[in-house]
Each structure stands twice: as C-alpha cells, then as structure tokens.
Amino acid sequence: MKEVITRFAPSPTGYLHIGGARTALFSWAYAKKYQGKFILRVEDTDLERSTPEAIEAIKDGMEWLELDYDGPIYFQTQRFERYTEVINQMLKDGLAYHCYSSKEELEKVREAQMSLGKKPKYDGKWRPETNKTLPSIPDHNKPVIRFKNPTDGAISWKDLVKGVISIQNQELDDFIIARSDGSPTYNFCVVVDDWDMNISHVIRGDDHINNTPRQINLLHALQAPVPEYAHLSMILGSDGQKLSKRHGAVSVTHYRDMGYVPEAVKNYLARLGWSHGDDEIFSMKEFCTLFDFDHVTSSAAQFNDEKLDWLNNHYIKAMAIDELTELLNPPNSYDNELYKSAVMLYRDRAKSLNEIAESIHYFFSAPVISQELLEKYINADVIRMVENFMQGLNEKVWNDESINQYLKDFVKEEGIKFPIIAMPLRTILAGTDHTPSVGSIIAIMGKNEVNQRWQDFKSNYDN
Structure with a gap:
C-alpha cells in the first residue's frame, strides 16, 4: 500500500466551522491509522475574501482540537x-x-x-x-x-x-x-x-x-x-436544514468559548456520520484505529446538541480535578482548595465548563437574593427555624458527613419535610433554590463564611 497522505484545505474566509472540523478530523484519523502524513493547506487564492484573522481562526481551531499536522502550513498564495x-x-x-x-x-x-x-x-x-x-x-x-x-x-x-x-x-x-x-x-x-x-x-x-x-x-x-x-455528506441542524448560524454555534472556537472540552467535540464529530456498532464513546487513539470509510454514511448527518452535552458531561466527570480546575482558570484571589471542592460538587451534573464556573460563583461572592425567592421561602417563622438550626449546626463537627446527618436529625426532630429547611438555606447561602446537597454546600463553604452570610442576611432582612 502506498503511503497515506491526507490534507485539510480550508479557505480562510471565516471561522473553522463544524463541518470543516469534521473533515479535518476524518482526514487526520485516516492518516494516523496508517502511520501516514496529514497536511494543512490554506487555499487563499480568493484574495478579496481571505483574511489574516480567518487564517488565525483556522490555526486556533486546529490547535484546540489537537489535530496536529505534518510539516509547515502550506499557503497557495506562496506557490x-x-x-x-x-x-x-x-x-x-x-x-x-x-x-x-x-x-x-x-x-x-x-x-x-x-x-x-x-x-x-x-x-x-x-x-x-x-x-x-x-x-x-x-x-x-x-x-x-x-x-x-x-x-x-x-x-x-x-x-x-x-x-x-x-x-x-x-x-x-x-x-x-x-x-x-x-x-x-x-x-x-x-x-x-x-x-x-x-x-x-x-x-x-x-x-x-x-x-x-x-x-x-x-x-x-x-x-x-x-x-x-x-x-x-453535509451536516444538518436539528430541524433538518443545512447547519448554519441560525442553529447557534457552528464555529469550533465558539464551542470552546461555550465551555465544551475538545475531547467531547472530537468524540461527537467522530460519530457524526461514522459508526462502530452502538458504541458512543471513543478516545482518539481508538477512533484512529477503528476508522474506515465502510462505516461512513452516505446520507446527511444531523447535529444533536443534547448528545454533545451528554458527551461533554461524560468527559468533564472523567477529568482529574487538577486538570479540570486548570481549564476553568479561576482568579488568583480564589482559595484553590475551596475552588476544587466546589467544582467537585458540581461537575457530575454540569453540561459545560461555563456552567460549572457560573454555578460555583456564589462560594466566592455573597449572592444577590431575588425578591421572588424571598417571598417564596422566607418569613418570620422561617427565620426563627434557621436560627435554631444554625445554633445546633455550630456545635457539630464541620464536615460533609456530620452536617448532612445533622440536617436529617433536625428535620426529624422538627417534624418537617426536608425542603422546609433546605430551600431557605439554599436561598440564604447560594441565592438560588437549585443546588446540589445543601449539607455539602455548608461543609465546603466553611463555618466562618456560613455564619457571616447568615448574620448579614438577618441584618438586611430586619432592615
């Protein structure tokens, strides 16, 4: 068999779109499968429409997807x-x-x-x-x-x-x-x-x-x-029409900016028109080994955001906490161990890196509580109940197991349903009624911060 040499040859007239990224991925994988070469060639003979910014966008997208090419980038204008x-x-x-x-x-x-x-x-x-x-x-x-x-x-x-x-x-x-x-x-x-x-x-x-x-x-x-x-074959949007800007992000770097990890995007693109039985999850090493054209469909592929979200969640959950924290790039002012603990609390349910960053923001900045939440969960009786809860809480060992056990005991002793205490606590500490375990939030946030937020809340509520 002659040496396999493939190429990805985009025109630098815009961003690296999803369809182009899939073409690059398949070309890259086929060359890797046969230990061949993969060439990046910029077809920039359309001098009126080609721009330096588009060239950088292509290089940026290829680098983020880790689609390494052999040799220099070739430019048609230099030939x-x-x-x-x-x-x-x-x-x-x-x-x-x-x-x-x-x-x-x-x-x-x-x-x-x-x-x-x-x-x-x-x-x-x-x-x-x-x-x-x-x-x-x-x-x-x-x-x-x-x-x-x-x-x-x-x-x-x-x-x-x-x-x-x-x-x-x-x-x-x-x-x-x-x-x-x-x-x-x-x-x-x-x-x-x-x-x-x-x-x-x-x-x-x-x-x-x-x-x-x-x-x-x-x-x-x-x-x-x-x-x-x-x-x-082309890629269609969820409505069956050709994928375009109206479907949302069609640029590879837009997905990066939206908090998707490259492993998830590559895995999703690998399955967009190619299959290996019912398997859904592939490392790129596995994909390169298995990829062939016999299993590339000749009919149009349909983009499914929910499937991409599911894959992104899979790769985020599987990531080492240090690697995940580095990707999230927290401000230097944030306590690193607190940040990691907060990330661990949210990563199993998160669809994207951005969702994690947004969800854990309240750990580092006291939340602004909406009037809607106040009216829904807070009244004088609730204030007295939370005060009672906080007094008992401060006598407990401050760790996840102890605090969650105390919550169960408190609910039983008060003869109330769990949300009666959990929702006010979520509102006061996190400014939302949608969080993971409220006991875990209390444990991670720390005794001093929890008490400070409670005291600040009481002062503002009384006023």
Whole structure:
C-alpha cells in the first residue's frame, strides 16, 4: 500500500466551522491509522475574501482540537510561481489555450443556451479544435486561460463514501485555470497541490463532488496520479436544514468559548456520520484505529446538541480535578482548595465548563437574593427555624458527613419535610433554590463564611 497522505484545505474566509472540523478530523484519523502524513493547506487564492484573522481562526481551531499536522502550513498564495510554471507548460503542450471572450459575450451565450433548454456552458469559441480559424484577437480584452477538457467519453471514480460516480465529459466545459489578471483558479491550484504533495486520499465535503471530474481530467492531462476520493455528506441542524448560524454555534472556537472540552467535540464529530456498532464513546487513539470509510454514511448527518452535552458531561466527570480546575482558570484571589471542592460538587451534573464556573460563583461572592425567592421561602417563622438550626449546626463537627446527618436529625426532630429547611438555606447561602446537597454546600463553604452570610442576611432582612 502506498503511503497515506491526507490534507485539510480550508479557505480562510471565516471561522473553522463544524463541518470543516469534521473533515479535518476524518482526514487526520485516516492518516494516523496508517502511520501516514496529514497536511494543512490554506487555499487563499480568493484574495478579496481571505483574511489574516480567518487564517488565525483556522490555526486556533486546529490547535484546540489537537489535530496536529505534518510539516509547515502550506499557503497557495506562496506557490504562484509553481502554478505559472505548470500553466505555461500546459499552453506549450496544447493542453490549455487563451480565451478572449468578454463577460458580455459569455452571458449572451449562456442566455441563448438556457432559452433552448440546454445546460449553460462555455461554447468553445477560442478552443483551437472547435474553430479551425480563430477570431482575431481583440486589443481591449485580456484573456483567461482555459483547460481543454475531453469532449467525449465519461469520467468515473469509485468514491469511498458515495460509491461509483460517473459524469459525461460533454456535461463539462473548458473551465478557466487562470483569470485575466494571471491569477490561478481554485480547481487548478488544488490539482497542482495534490500532485506536488503526493496526496493519496482527498477527504472533503460532498459540495465538492462537481469539482472532482474536472480535477481528475486535469490530473490525467498532466499525467499525474489520481488520489482516492471520499466525499462526506453535509451536516444538518436539528430541524433538518443545512447547519448554519441560525442553529447557534457552528464555529469550533465558539464551542470552546461555550465551555465544551475538545475531547467531547472530537468524540461527537467522530460519530457524526461514522459508526462502530452502538458504541458512543471513543478516545482518539481508538477512533484512529477503528476508522474506515465502510462505516461512513452516505446520507446527511444531523447535529444533536443534547448528545454533545451528554458527551461533554461524560468527559468533564472523567477529568482529574487538577486538570479540570486548570481549564476553568479561576482568579488568583480564589482559595484553590475551596475552588476544587466546589467544582467537585458540581461537575457530575454540569453540561459545560461555563456552567460549572457560573454555578460555583456564589462560594466566592455573597449572592444577590431575588425578591421572588424571598417571598417564596422566607418569613418570620422561617427565620426563627434557621436560627435554631444554625445554633445546633455550630456545635457539630464541620464536615460533609456530620452536617448532612445533622440536617436529617433536625428535620426529624422538627417534624418537617426536608425542603422546609433546605430551600431557605439554599436561598440564604447560594441565592438560588437549585443546588446540589445543601449539607455539602455548608461543609465546603466553611463555618466562618456560613455564619457571616447568615448574620448579614438577618441584618438586611430586619432592615
């Protein structure tokens, strides 16, 4: 088997979106599976839309996902000399030609073809084989350069995901390989890059299927090896429509900013269109070992935020507390051991890092209690009951087991249901009625802080 070399080739016109990240992941995993190479190539020939910020966003997303690539990042704008060399050789070998048709002429041809119910395409006016006597070259028009696409037969390939695909060459036209300003076009640059970089497998979205027959014909003309192709189906939102900004975060770094961990996002993307039985959870080492195209679906994959949340919770729960704390990056002013204890209390139920950080904030800053909670849980009788509870609490050993046992005993002695005391305590100490074990909160918060908050609450309530 020849060396496996894959590539991820985004255009730097925006952020690294989820679909692109999945393509990168599958390409990376396939190369890892066969101890091959994975190349990152930035296709930045669209000079008007490509931006340095987008390039940084791509690099940032790849780094966060830990998709390491081999060698430097390749930029198409740094390879123009090579493209010019190939184009000049193609002109010399009769594989390409200058076309002087103006935009207006081409539009008229297009309109005429469409009026006859034909598929619009270039009419071959400047192709030497089409016209034995070519029109005189206009002085006012800079030519483009077109590839001489075969005019008969068909181009076929066995797609690793879609199966055999065949396109009649008459459906294709002589596509432009260099614009009138001399800059090379996307379909041409991709072919030269894949050839020069010895790409063995091109893994990309199925929106590129229409480009593939053109690129294969060009590779044949250049007598270059043709890689294998795998076209991944698109990702749909939960509503069945193409994934877009209206579905929320579609950028990889947005998920990072929302508190997702890279392991969860990679695991989720791995299962988005690929399966291994009913298994849901994979380390990246396992995924690289198991990944193949036989189990990549040819139908569209549907994004499910609930499944991603479930995976994120799984990885957060499994993380060592020191690693998790480091990811949360608490302020230096926070007590580190208190912070870890608070994180441990919340991590099993949290869907994201942000949720943990927001949930434990009250441990480090006295909460602002809403009027709604005060009216719902606090009255004079409750104040007397909590005062009684606090007096007994301060006589107990201050640890989780002792405090939770005292809560049970207090409820039994008072003849009340647990929420009667728990909800006021949550309100006073945490400013919310949704928390984990109130006894654990008291134990973690510490005797001095709990007593201080109770005294401050009484003072404010009396006033």
